[in-house]
Amino acid sequence: MGHFNEARFLSLVMIASAALAHGQASYSPSAPLNPTTMAQCERFQANYDKFVERLATQHQNCLDSHAKSSPARKGVKGGKGAAPEPAETCSVPACQSLHTRWQSATSTGASEANSCRQRVQSAKDDQAREKEAEELAKRNREAEEKERKDNLARKKYSDDLERTQAARDTAARKKAAEDEAAAKKHDELMEKQKKQRDDAAAQERKERDARDRRLNLDGYAEKHAAWKARDDQRKARMEQLEDAAANIPDEQQRHAALEAAVKEIQQIRAQRKQDPEPK
Numbered sequence: 478m479g480h481f482n483e484a485r486f487l488s489l490v491m492i493a494s495a496a497l498a499h500g501q502a503s504y505s506p507s508a509p510l511n512p513t514t515m516a517q518c519e520r521f522q523a524n525y526d527k528f529v530e531r532l533a534t535q536h537q538n539c540l541d542s543h544a545k546s547s548p549a550r551k552g553v554k555g556g557k558g559a560a561p562e563p564a565e566t567c568s569v570p571a572c573q574s575l576h577t578r579w580q581s582a583t584s585t586g587a588s589e590a591n592s593c594r595q596r597v598q599s600a601k602d603d604q605a606r607e608k609e610a611e612e613l614a615k616r617n618r619e620a621e622e623k624e625r626k627d628n629l630a631r632k633k634y635s636d637d638l639e640r641t642q643a644a645r646d647t648a649a650r651k652k653a654a655e656d657e658a659a660a661k662k663h664d665e666l667m668e669k670q671k672k673q674r675d676d677a678a679a680q681e682r683k684e685r686d687a688r689d690r691r692l693n694l695d696g697y698a699e700k701h702a703a704w705k706a707r708d709d710q711r712k713a714r715m716e717q718l719e720d721a722a723a724n725i726p727d728e729q730q731r732h733a734a735l736e737a738a739v740k741e742i743q744q745i746r747a748q749r750k751q752d753p754e755p756k
Contacts (some may be wrong), residue, residue, distance in 0.1 A: 518594045701754065707752060718741055719738060721738070
């Protein structure tokens, strides 16, 4: 009877110990809800490994306690030297709940740790893709801005070329008109001088004819010779002025020289009028 009471007492102690151990290990570590770094997952893995280790220890303690209290299990110890138990069923029915929790936690911890790492990696991949998309968008914006500026620069260059060419065309038309006017004025001046020379030659022929008719008059030949010498000098000077002005290559200088020549020729003609041929 005493042996029965002692065994019953030991059984009650083991049941209480198992219940206490079950309470101590009843709360498993919670996986991070929104993990952002692998370190969080590693901390969770480490905490879960400790939790699984506690469950394993409690389960082993339960097995050891029943081995001590059960004559049939004396000499059988759990641990490294013990035969492995099935994954689903515990060799000691009283330790089944600890056995089930220990086996479940072993797989659950690894699964949740891997899930944590996958979420962190997925978040990193999402961030990398988002960053890559932002960088791509930035490069596209920069490329579009560069293209816009290049287009503006090309348009400005084209507009500048058009304005420069238009200015050159205007200047060329203006110079062509000025050259045409100067050429026309030169032609008119040359025509006027030719007419003056023709008129002078006709007058000279007329006067020569009259002079020839008076060659035999007394004293006329000497006076006429002196006058003719002076008149020849005046004619030579007029021809010299005309030739010198006509041979100047520069248009403006030639035009100015022709005007000056015309003035001096007019003065020489005025002198001829004041020094007429002797009659």
